[in-house]
Amino acid sequence: MPTSPYRGRFAPSPTGPLHAGSLLAAFGSWLLARQAGGEWRVRIEDIDPPREVAGAAAGQLATLAAFGLLPDGAIAYQHARGALYRAALDRLLLQGDAFECHCSRADLAATGGIHRRCIATAPRPDPAIRLRVPDGCHIAFDDAVHGRVSQRVxxxxxxxxxxxxxxxxxxxxxxxxxxxxQGITDVVRGADLLDSTPRQILLQHLLGLPVPRHAHLPLLLGEDGRKLSKSDAALPVDATDPAGTLHGLWRCLGQAPLPAADRRTLPGFLAAATAAFQLDRVPTRAIPRSAAMHNANVAGDA
Structure with a gap:
C-alpha cells in the first residue's frame, strides 16, 4: 500500500462537457485529497481519438475551475505518454505475460467475449495484444466505500x-x-469502474508497481436508469450557482447539510465541506440525477 504523501487524481475522457456524475466524482476525489492535506492532479484520458469531441478537454478544465476544483501541478494528457505505455507493454511481452491475439469479436461471441485461448482460424494483419491472465487468478481488495471486493479475473x-x-x-x-x-496513492472515482480495479491491480503486480488505495463513489443515473455518461440526461452542469450545485452533490455523497452561512460563497463552501466530509457516510447505491438537482434546489432550506 502507498506510504508516500496523499496524491489523488481526476481523469476525465474528453468526450463531451462535464455532467453532474463526472462533477460528483471530481468533487469527491478533490475533497479527500484536500482533507488529507495532499495533492490533487487532473489527467485528460485522450487515447481514443474517434470518441473525442473537439474542445471538450478545455471545456472540462474550465468547468472544474468554475467550481473551484483547481488541480496541483500541470495537466497530464495521455496522448503524449505513448512511450511509457510501450515500455510497460514490452516488459509484459518479454515476461511472457502478454501475447498477440488474432481473435475477432465474432470469434469470441460463443464465449460471451471472454478470451481464454486464441480460436482465430486465420492470422490478422493487425492483431491486438492481450494480457495472459493465469488460470485461477483471483484478485481481492478493500474499497473504502464498498468494502471487500473480489473477482475471478x-x-x-x-x-x-x-x-x-x-x-x-x-x-x-x-x-x-x-x-x-504520477505517484497516485489514492484512486477515487465512479463505481462504474469498480470491476476494472482487479484488472488494474493484476497489471500492477505484474509490472512491479505500487497498488493505490481505492474508493468508488456512487453513480448518478438519468431518468432512463442508465449512468449519465450513457444517457441523454448527461447535460452540462450549471455553473451559475457553483456552491448550490456542489451542495446538491454533497448530499448525494450522503453528507449532512452544511449550515447556510457556509454556503454563501464558493470558497466558504469548499472550506466547510473539506472539514466536514465523512467517507463512511458515502452510499454504495446509485442515485437518480433528479435527486442531485433536488438537493441543490432545496439547499437553502436546510
Whole structure:
C-alpha cells in the first residue's frame, strides 16, 4: 500500500462537457485529497481519438475551475505518454505475460467475449495484444466505500486487451502506467469502474508497481436508469450557482447539510465541506440525477 504523501487524481475522457456524475466524482476525489492535506492532479484520458469531441478537454478544465476544483501541478494528457505505455507493454511481452491475439469479436461471441485461448482460424494483419491472465487468478481488495471486493479475473474477464487492433492503447494499461508515473496513492472515482480495479491491480503486480488505495463513489443515473455518461440526461452542469450545485452533490455523497452561512460563497463552501466530509457516510447505491438537482434546489432550506 502507498506510504508516500496523499496524491489523488481526476481523469476525465474528453468526450463531451462535464455532467453532474463526472462533477460528483471530481468533487469527491478533490475533497479527500484536500482533507488529507495532499495533492490533487487532473489527467485528460485522450487515447481514443474517434470518441473525442473537439474542445471538450478545455471545456472540462474550465468547468472544474468554475467550481473551484483547481488541480496541483500541470495537466497530464495521455496522448503524449505513448512511450511509457510501450515500455510497460514490452516488459509484459518479454515476461511472457502478454501475447498477440488474432481473435475477432465474432470469434469470441460463443464465449460471451471472454478470451481464454486464441480460436482465430486465420492470422490478422493487425492483431491486438492481450494480457495472459493465469488460470485461477483471483484478485481481492478493500474499497473504502464498498468494502471487500473480489473477482475471478480469468473467468469473469479473461485475457483483456492492452493494445487494440486499431493501434490505440487500452484504458486498463494506460491508467495503471499513468497512476504509477504520477505517484497516485489514492484512486477515487465512479463505481462504474469498480470491476476494472482487479484488472488494474493484476497489471500492477505484474509490472512491479505500487497498488493505490481505492474508493468508488456512487453513480448518478438519468431518468432512463442508465449512468449519465450513457444517457441523454448527461447535460452540462450549471455553473451559475457553483456552491448550490456542489451542495446538491454533497448530499448525494450522503453528507449532512452544511449550515447556510457556509454556503454563501464558493470558497466558504469548499472550506466547510473539506472539514466536514465523512467517507463512511458515502452510499454504495446509485442515485437518480433528479435527486442531485433536488438537493441543490432545496439547499437553502436546510
Amino acid at each position: 480469468d473467468l469473469e474477464v479473461g485475457d483483456f486487451v492492452l493494445l487494440r487492433a486499431d493501434g490505440l492503447w487500452a484504458y486498463q494499461l494506460a491508467a495503471v502506467v499513468d497512476d504509477a508515473a
